[in-house]
Amino acid sequence: MKRLGIIGFGASAIGFIHGLIESGKINNYRITILERGKDYSHNTISGVRMDGKIFISHGMGGEIYIPLEIQAKTVEFYLKFSGYTPTVDKREGIVNYLKSFERDGRKIEFGESFSNEEIYKRFYHHGFEPVKSYFFHLGTDILKETNKNIYEYFSSFENIEFFFGTAVEDVEFGPPHRVHTSRGEFEFDELVIAVGRSGHRLMERLKEKYPQLVKPNQFVDIGVRYELPNHVMDPFSDMYEVKVRYRTKTGYICRIFCQNPAGKVTLEKYEDFTTVNGYSDSLHKTENTNFAILVTTRFTEPFKDPTGYGVNLAKLANILAGDKEKVILQTYGDFKEFRRTKRLGRVHPTLDSESYILGDANLVFPSKIRESLVDFVENLEKVIPGASYFDNLLYAVEVKFYTNKFLNDIVEGLHVVGDCSGWTRSIQYATSMGYMRAVGMKIQSL
Ligand SMILES: Cc1cc2nc3c(=O)[nH]c(=O)nc-3n(C[C@H](O)[C@H](O)[C@H](O)COP(=O)(O)OP(=O)(O)OC[C@H]3O[C@@H](n4cnc5c(N)ncnc54)[C@H](O)[C@@H]3O)c2cc1C
Numbered sequence: 001m002k003r004l005g006i007i008g009f010g011a012s013a014i015g016f017i018h019g020l021i022e023s024g025k026i027n028n029y030r031i032t033i034l035e036r037g038k039d040y041s042h043n044t045i046s047g048v049r050m051d052g053k054i055f056i057s058h059g060m061g062g063e064i065y066i067p068l069e070i071q072a073k074t075v076e077f078y079l080k081f082s083g084y085t086p087t088v089d090k091r092e093g094i095v096n097y098l099k100s101f102e103r104d105g106r107k108i109e110f111g112e113s114f115s116n117e118e119i120y121k122r123f124y125h126h127g128f129e130p131v132k133s134y135f136f137h138l139g140t141d142i143l144k145e146t147n148k149n150i151y152e153y154f155s156s157f158e159n160i161e162f163f164f165g166t167a168v169e170d171v172e173f174g175p176p177h178r179v180h181t182s183r184g185e186f187e188f189d190e191l192v193i194a195v196g197r198s199g200h201r202l203m204e205r206l207k208e209k210y211p212q213l214v215k216p217n218q219f220v221d222i223g224v225r226y227e228l229p230n231h232v233m234d235p236f237s238d239m240y241e242v243k244v245r246y247r248t249k250t251g252y253i254c255r256i257f258c259q260n261p262a263g264k265v266t267l268e269k270y271e272d273f274t275t276v277n278g279y280s281d282s283l284h285k286t287e288n289t290n291f292a293i294l295v296t297t298r299f300t301e302p303f304k305d306p307t308g309y310g311v312n313l314a315k316l317a318n319i320l321a322g323d324k325e326k327v328i329l330q331t332y333g334d335f336k337e338f339r340r341t342k343r344l345g346r347v348h349p350t351l352d353s354e355s356y357i358l359g360d361a362n363l364v365f366p367s368k369i370r371e372s373l374v375d376f377v378e379n380l381e382k383v384i385p386g387a388s389y390f391d392n393l394l395y396a397v398e399v400k401f402y403t404n405k406f407l408n409d410i411v412e413g414l415h416v417v418g419d420c421s422g423w424t425r426s427i428q429y430a431t432s433m434g435y436m437r438a439v440g441m442k443i444q445s446l
Pocket of ligand 1: 007008009010011012013034035036037051052053054055166167168169194195196197198199200202277278279417418419420424425426427428430431
């Protein structure tokens with residue numbers, strides 16, 4: 001039996017183990033999972049932190065090609081482990097089958113973007129690129145149980161052992177691969193690195209040690225979390241998320257990302273700065289919808305640090321907010337007219353008042369990004385009336401980092417999967433990438 005080490009127990013590790021089980025390869029290995037979190041329910045495990053929105057799409061979630069049947073398999077896996085059961089047969093068509101899943105008599109929250117031709121054409125006509133996709137929303141509250149069920153299933157295999165509370169500090173690639181952890185050293189014939197975005201410190205170390213395995217990154221996505229009343233988005237509620245891209249007048253591409261109907265805005269805390277994010281529970285609904293509006297910023301030589309650029313803008317917002325754990329909140333109207341917000345209007349923030357100050361995000365964004373954001377919202381108004389209400393809220397800064405991509409297939413017996421590989425940024429893509437590596441499918445970049 002080969003010794004297989006898996007660092008991290010998040011979406012991509014889950015996909016990898018699922019792939020091993022399904023292909024029968026599991027019997028060839030003794031598997032050791034090293035996870036920094038205290039136990040399966042510890043909140044650094046992706047399942048608890050994420051919003052639990054799983055989608056099927058070719059247009060978003062990662063920069064690799066995932067065949068539709070693999071994406072459907074991933075959705076099915078999470079639905080089953082979340083206590084949902086199907087109510088129609090697969091012969092009804094894979095999407096009908098997946099959206100028929102129920103739990104306690106309640107259907108899975110499902111959405112299909114741009115299934116309505118009229119709406120598709122309206123967006124298209126106004127210069128937007130609509131991204132087609134299907135959404136299945138498990139809900140943050142249910143994901144705790146999902147994690148527990150998956151953990152218990154994997155634990156039932158005699159050749160899988162978990163070491164929680166074990167942070168990996170360094171790795172020397174072999175084979176054998178040597179892994180240094182907070183509880184001593186391990187040696188493996190094959191190694192899966194699946195530490196997600198929260199494992200960036202380990203990844204930085206490995207990238208420094210093994211520069212030949214790294215493809216340089218040129219991108220960072222910078223923008224705001226935008227919040228408006230639910231009724232503005234109601235006409236699009238059947239698609240759950242309005243995924244669109246738009247080339248603004250600056251030449252930068254701007255997009256809507258991570259929409260949370262009846263959701264809440266939240267902080268995303270890093271070691272020395274804080275950004276914004278959003279989520280929605282399947283039970284606790286609010287009167288606002290939030291989503292990120294992000295400007296994709298691309299740099300070319302000689303500048304090599306897009307991540308540093310994003311971090312510094314986020315820090316600037318924190319400095320202006322007077323605290324490294326606070327962000328700036330402004331009404332859209334004040335932002336557009338270069339005025340500091342002193343008073344809010346009809347839209348009540350869902351982020352708690354301790355976490356923001358009313359301010360002026362114009363002091364944070366370089367003009368090219370600022371102009372792109374305003375141009376995007378103004379054009380969005382043409383297809384979503386109410387998108388540019390004066391008192392809609394924007395929280396600064398939201399940043400999405402692209403990690404440098406890791407090149408697999410250079411070191412024998414090494415699999416770098418999920419968000420830490422730089423190739424994925426979603427539950428679907430991370431899980432599917434893990435699955436495809438485990439079963440030995442070729443993975444192509446987009
Ligand atoms: C607030 C939030 C909401 C999100 N909502 C969604 C959503 O609705 N839909 C969606 O598709 N995606 C969502 N995402 C993104 C999604 O969670 C990730 O893309 C996905 O989990 C990536 O999977 P992964 O396996 O690469 O990493 P993760 O799932 O993050 O797993 C990495 C694991 O590695 C562990 N780890 C890290 N460093 C070490 C170390 N040094 N030693 C040992 N263990 C370590 C971590 O504790 C973690 O458990 C969300 C992310 C956040 C932060």
